[in-house]
Amino acid sequence: MSLADRLTQLKQEIPKDVVLVAVSKTKPAALVQEAYDAGQRVFGENKVQELVDKWEVLPKDIEWHLIGHLQTNKVKFIAPFVSLIHSVDSFKLLQEINKQGEKNNRIIPCLLQFHIAQEETKFGFSFEEVEELLQNKEFIEMNHVSITGLMGMASFVENQEQIQDEFRNLHNYFAIIKSNYFKYNPDFKVISMGMSGDYKLAIDEGSTMIRVGSSLFGSR
Numbered sequence: 001m002s003l004a005d006r007l008t009q010l011k012q013e014i015p016k017d018v019v020l021v022a023v024s025k026t027k028p029a030a031l032v033q034e035a036y037d038a039g040q041r042v043f044g045e046n047k048v049q050e051l052v053d054k055w056e057v058l059p060k061d062i063e064w065h066l067i068g069h070l071q072t073n074k075v076k077f078i079a080p081f082v083s084l085i086h087s088v089d090s091f092k093l094l095q096e097i098n099k100q101g102e103k104n105n106r107i108i109p110c111l112l113q114f115h116i117a118q119e120e121t122k123f124g125f126s127f128e129e130v131e132e133l134l135q136n137k138e139f140i141e142m143n144h145v146s147i148t149g150l151m152g153m154a155s156f157v158e159n160q161e162q163i164q165d166e167f168r169n170l171h172n173y174f175a176i177i178k179s180n181y182f183k184y185n186p187d188f189k190v191i192s193m194g195m196s197g198d199y200k201l202a203i204d205e206g207s208t209m210i211r212v213g214s215s216l217f218g219s220r
Helices: 003-013 029-037 048-057 072-078 091-103 127-135 160-181 199-204
Strands: 019-023 042-045 063-066 084-088 108-114 145-152 190-192 209-212
Touching: 003 019, 003 029, 029 048, 042 048, 048 063, 048 072, 072 091, 084 091, 084 145, 091 108, 091 145, 108 127, 127 160, 145 160, 160 190, 160 199, 190 209, 199 209
Parallel strands: 019 042, 019 209, 042 063, 063 084, 084 108, 108 145, 145 190
Antiparallel strands: none
């Protein structure tokens, strides 16, 4: 099955209001171009250098999402063009994104990454940390970042119920945070959860954005 066929099939499977982020990490620009030619416009990369390299050579109407762990010293390289940063996992990182947004005269959309998995290796905030951040005076005065939702990664396990529970937790956090902090902000609407192995479960639990790589491009 061709990449175009896989894209078509996946888009037919998912609800119209769920955004598909095609995860193109480690894949050559030519393959991204192939997906672009088949109609895909939103792509996700894990590493800043790879993201910049592809941005330079590929069509400029692509929406590039940074989905991997982001170091503060790398923000400046993607600040001029990135469409969405999924992986904001510290206040320090948010401060740097705001600073680089100001330098580039733009407001950079961001998702707050929650630690919902059992594994210690995954990054992300706890619910209490996010509440603390959203009440912080310095955050409230930031003019060059826009928090548009939440992101989380479920545990890498076979147990479907555990994965569902973790996704359900993120959806609940989203509902509480929306109600308490973003009630009148229509931009706060993204729940980025679900990857190739679990996106169907994620959609069942309210995901509005899935990050799919291997199902589209094949394993690395």
